[in-house]
Amino acid sequence: MLKTSIGLAAAAALGNPVAAQTTDAPGDDRRTRGLEALRAVGGGDFSQTLDPLSPDLSRILVEDAYGDVMARPGLSQKTRELVSVAAITVLGTARPALRFHIGGMLETGWSPREIVETLLHSVVYGGFPFAQDAILLAREVFAERGVTVGTGTGRPEGDDWTLGVQQLLKTGGDDAGAFALRVIEGSGPSPDLDRLTIEFAHGEIWNRPGLSLKDRELATLAMVIAIGNLDSTVRFHVEACLRTGWTRAEITELLIQMTVYIGWPKALTAVEPTLAVFAEVERSGGFAAPSSAGEAIATQRAQAETDDVRFNRGVEAMSQISRASGEAVVNAFRDIAPELGRYILEFSYGDVFSRPGLDLKSRELAAVAALAARGTMADETPLKVHVEGALNTGATREEVTEAILHMLPYAGFSRVQSAIALASEVFSER
Template sequence: MTNIEEQLENLASPGDMQKHLRGLAVLKQIGGENFGGPVSQLASFSEDLARFTIQFPYGDVLSRDGLDLRTRQILTAATLLAHGSAQSQLSFHLKGLLNAGGTSDDIVDLLFISAGLLGLPTAINAVPLVRDILTDRGEIENVTKTKASPAVSDMSSVGVAILDRFAPEFLKWREHTLHEEIFGAVHLEPRLTHLASAAMLAARGKVGASFDGHIVSALAAGATDRDIVEMVIQLSVYSGFPASLNAAGRAKNVLAASERPQVGTKKRVETTKDDERRFMRGIATLAETSGGSGADVVDSFKDVAPGLGRLIVAHCYGDIFCRPAINPKDRELGAISALAAQGTVAAEKPLGVHIDAALNLGATREEIVETLFNIIPYAGYPLIEKALLIAHDRISLFDDKRVDGSPS
């Protein structure tokens, strides 16, 4: 027994020794060689908190029967991706997914699912973490390039009818981009795909019809009622009891339905993934708005998730950012507003990118500052304080380049 293992064992009191040792055993499976390092450091701050960390997540929840450890790690990673600001914990549990029998494909699949359900900044931010983990393990070349197609639940017929009149492009993108390009790139078993999707949505606070749809899809793909219950219980650890209780209320209604909708194998629309015209339009829009290179964007993902970089160019710039109803500068100010309001670590780098793009398109310091001021009532002062400091740095760099005569 190492000194750290002995230290962690000694945190237990006689009354909770069994649960404590059970938690340590699961923590060791997930954490691997350095399983005790983070908790040992935590104990130097608070032994009580270190003991709770061993006993509640690992001794009470992750050690429960009902889900295997790989599935639990997939759910944990999905929840931490939705958190958006738990990078060190995400890295630990992505490694833990591999230690629990998961694969590099499992990890990349979670990136694609998060891109569709949580937005591209979440997936993009996680790519360097994934790259480091797979490189350290010599698995960077083992990411599978073939695609599978888990069925995705349809919207209600009422919702489809409304959107077909109000925003028909959304329905087209939902079919082509979300169903075909994102979920069509996922290798996870459909049951796990939908359990992970439901966990992401619940953790982000989006417990609604989409959450219900993924519960229905998970059941149709072979998930049991207990699988759903265990997923919701695990949310209490990594997303807190409010998210878990909200999800429990929605899931209970789905499970109690007298007739559960069946989600069969959906016949996919024959489309050309990332068709060249759309991709080239994205390259042109990217160059016009931010001065960026589409090839550079694609290349930055090619070792981990090659389809993700191409998706960014084709969908974000080739489908959406090129649309004429909003002028390019105002579109960038809108992106700044959305990213600042998210306030996550995952949104910080994209916020800087879109501030740069707004400046390149002629936005003034005052316009960017006023855009951020406008969000204070909706996001609160701490988030906008952080966004203003990022804006200050990007505007200062932009001004310095202009003074130096460098291209902006």
């Protein structure tokens, strides 16, 4: 009762009339409702799996998570599965749940291509390791179900700078135009970061044709809340959801659903920035269309380099770091996400690893430290790849070990111990 009351209070504060009118139901009704919601996504009673540990755990999962939250009327089951997959993907720690909800997306009417696009979209918000791991998991789910994705290209046609600015104007209005102007003027703390945000994140990924802009925006809001982004990022994407057609009630439902997948503390941190956007929209009476000045920025320059130039530079960088060839990286995902391999080479290695500010050895040690600190299941293989890369670019075993040990104050002993164990496997194979 208390948990349901807390959820209703949050819903009422956010101005969700559907949520605020919900009342507590007897346990049997909640269980029935929960089982119906589970069956809709291809699931069932979890008692056989969870009862050996605790019958209460399966009851809470069915009645609370599904009966009280996932069965709520404010979002369709189909949309809820999109939200679940988006959030779980960027956590990188819940493969069984992600596998289940990829199946749930299929059960509720999403096409295999739309599912892959949702996972690929996460490269912007969770990074390549999480997206790669999720796409490989989707490949397994599709194979088990006899589902094919198709290999048609999903790359948008046109100049990445122009496409990126135009997309940002749709979701961010003239504030996005001001952001793009910073790149042209060379102002801001990192013009190159801003340029890559426009050209790769928004020009390339956001413009892919396999998922609607509206659905991408809701998935993005789930992702940025799940990874605990700054209030300003949450605010931007709450506003963008409203701009692309989602209602206050639907956004509120997303926040309530997030309590199931990321926990109450993280979900509740998104309440304040969400309320701030709702209040601002009420005061202003809506959103102004992008001005002609904002639209003109989209044509004031072109993307910095062609994709082929970036790709070739990435192949060269990878040849100095890894035993894998560029062709092998491209082919690794050709059957399910044909562009993912090229993105790894063009962006990760061509745009980032090839920058002149650090040598390759330093970049590999930085990658090792970052992956060790994050320490999820999805990071295990990339960590071993970059330990190998650090050694290939001149780092000693002692330097690799120190890079990982340096994470002790920031990531804790458990993650560092796991990373040391993975690095030791690489050392023993050389």
